[in-house]
Amino acid sequence: MHRRVIALLPVLGLMSANAEESQSIWDPLQVHGFASQAVVRTSDNHFFGNSPETSFDFTEIGINASLLINPQILLSGQLLARRAGNMYDGTPNLDYGLADFTLASSIEHRWGLRAGRIKNPLGIYNETRDVPFTHPGIFLPQVVYFDKIRNLALSLDGLMFYGETYSNLGALSLTVGGGRSVLDDNVEWTFLRNDYDGEFQPNGIVGLARLWYSAPGEQLKFGLSGTTLSLQFDPGQHSPLNAGTTDIFYWIASIQYDAEDWTLTAEYAHEPLEWRDYGPLLSNFRTTVEGYYLQGTYRIRPNVELLLRYEEGFANRNDRDGVEFSLLRGPPPFTYFSKIWTAGLRWDINREWMVRAEYQRHHGTFVLSYRENPDPSQLSEYWNLFAVQAAFRF
Amino acid sequence: MDGYYSRLNNGYPWHRALDNAAAPTCSAINRSSGRLKKVFICLTVTLWPWMLTAQELIVNKATPNTQISQNQARLCFTMRLPLWENNVPVKVFVLPDNHPLHRKFAKNILGLFPYQLRQVWDRQIFSGTGQAPIMVATEQEMVERVASTLGSIGYVESGSSYPQVRTLEVR
Structure with missing residues (x-):
């Protein structure tokens, strides 16, 4: 990869031919990127585009650069263009842009501080959730890593402290952060079920914490991570809603075991939510969203992987069949839960290219974006999904 | 790089044996039957260059x-x-x-x-x-x-x- 960077630099006119001997200041610069395109077909319901008629609207393109100014200071940034049905139109944005300061390090510990736009280290996959190579399956388990509301806990503009200790018993790490969450329209679509005149604003700072343990050799890893935030609705002139607030606490318990040929992963997400002061159209309301999955991957060869996953998610953990919510709020009970089987096959053709295919059997529509499926009467309770994806990296 | 992959793919089980070649597995061998011993000798001769070296x-x-x-x-x-x-x-x-x-x-x-x-x-x-x-x-x-x-x-x-x-x- 570094060699590729070296190959790129003459194009930029920055560089002499022999990097390691000249010790130019650009040596510690690395550039990486990825691009992926998926084709999605569903029997019913819209998922990442007009999927009942085959959707091509799932594209991810990212490019990043990192510069190691000295062994203690790393600057990095990534631009991401993401097209995902009606949820994202592919406009490039700053995925992260940060300075990482290592304050102290030895073979026993490492402490540091990150400042800027930082990806939230929630669960196993959130930090690199849009990089296809870094997770099994074309789609992440939606009951934990909701794509319909991806930006809620994606990243923050602020500070994160991290500390790690290493010993013969393994590694223990703690991350604590705070700042302003990076929101988008999908948050409004999911929490208010519409795109009203007005905007969600972060209400105060978002807090984040993560405690993680890895056994020596990293075969076993487990941890807890969570974030708490509050959103304030800033109504426009024609908004039927008042200036209400929504409070969110979202935490995930994670465990993963790696063997040579297989990996088992399980995660549990718990998300108490509260809506307050929106006025008569949206009365005060509380619920606890819950989701969990068990996922196994098996490598029949180092570059061919099978995936099997089962997941369940509920809009209200005390009303898992959705009947009470349906009576209270309207749409049929199956829109308040999702139970999903996924089977997939991944083939890493070479270092740059990967292709994969995936089948999902869904019961319920809780994971679907309201923005993509605005009319609940059009939804089907049982539905199937088939998708293929090609991805490139450098 | 494609060369590596095709070699890897064609001979994967073989490859796995090579990966483990440097790991000590003698106690298991001692317990094995005569037929397995022959297999072991065959493998040893074939893999000798790899077994001589550890990374x-x-x-x-x-x-x-x-x-x-x-x-x-x-x-x-x-x-x-x-x-x-x-x-x-x-x-x-x-x-x-x-x-x-x-x-x-x-x-x-x-x-x-x-x-x-x-x-x-x-x-x-x-x-x-x-x-x-x-x-x-x-x-x-x-x-x-x-x-x-x-x-x-x-x-x-x-x-x-x-x-x-x-x-x-x-x-």
Whole structure:
């Protein structure tokens, strides 16, 4: 990869031919990127585009650069263009842009501080959730890593402290952060079920914490991570809603075991939510969203992987069949839960290219974006999904 | 790189045997039947060149260390140790993920599966929290780069073949 960077630099006119001997200041610069395109077909319901008629609207393109100014200071940034049905139109944005300061390090510990736009280290996959190579399956388990509301806990503009200790018993790490969450329209679509005149604003700072343990050799890893935030609705002139607030606490318990040929992963997400002061159209309301999955991957060869996953998610953990919510709020009970089987096959053709295919059997529509499926009467309770994806990296 | 993959794919079970060749499995052999012994002798003859060698860590000669713990080696190769004890920056060199030497080194010396190393690097590269190790194409290039780069660490099949670098003992 570094060699590729070296190959790129003459194009930029920055560089002499022999990097390691000249010790130019650009040596510690690395550039990486990825691009992926998926084709999605569903029997019913819209998922990442007009999927009942085959959707091509799932594209991810990212490019990043990192510069190691000295062994203690790393600057990095990534631009991401993401097209995902009606949820994202592919406009490039700053995925992260940060300075990482290592304050102290030895073979026993490492402490540091990150400042800027930082990806939230929630669960196993959130930090690199849009990089296809870094997770099994074309789609992440939606009951934990909701794509319909991806930006809620994606990243923050602020500070994160991290500390790690290493010993013969393994590694223990703690991350604590705070700042302003990076929101988008999908948050409004999911929490208010519409795109009203007005905007969600972060209400105060978002807090984040993560405690993680890895056994020596990293075969076993487990941890807890969570974030708490509050959103304030800033109504426009024609908004039927008042200036209400929504409070969110979202935490995930994670465990993963790696063997040579297989990996088992399980995660549990718990998300108490509260809506307050929106006025008569949206009365005060509380619920606890819950989701969990068990996922196994098996490598029949180092570059061919099978995936099997089962997941369940509920809009209200005390009303898992959705009947009470349906009576209270309207749409049929199956829109308040999702139970999903996924089977997939991944083939890493070479270092740059990967292709994969995936089948999902869904019961319920809780994971679907309201923005993509605005009319609940059009939804089907049982539905199937088939998708293929090609991805490139450098 | 495609060459590596096709070789890997065609001979994968064989390959697995090679990966484990350096690991001690003699006690299991002693318990096995006569037929298995014949198989073992056949395999030994075939695999002799590989069994003679274990992978070894190498560093630039200016690095004062002569030994390293497995933990410290893991920290180096997972890019979590920025400096040596003498405050020289650590520069990590690796072969491609599917290179037979890389696979053996990861398992036998670091005690990590190669896909785990890839996951750690990818998380750092694509979240902006770290950099990737420097990738070289061949063992020869590895030796040349380690010999010419201050603070470097890499690995070879057998360190005694390369006087221009220092071999590190893993405790």
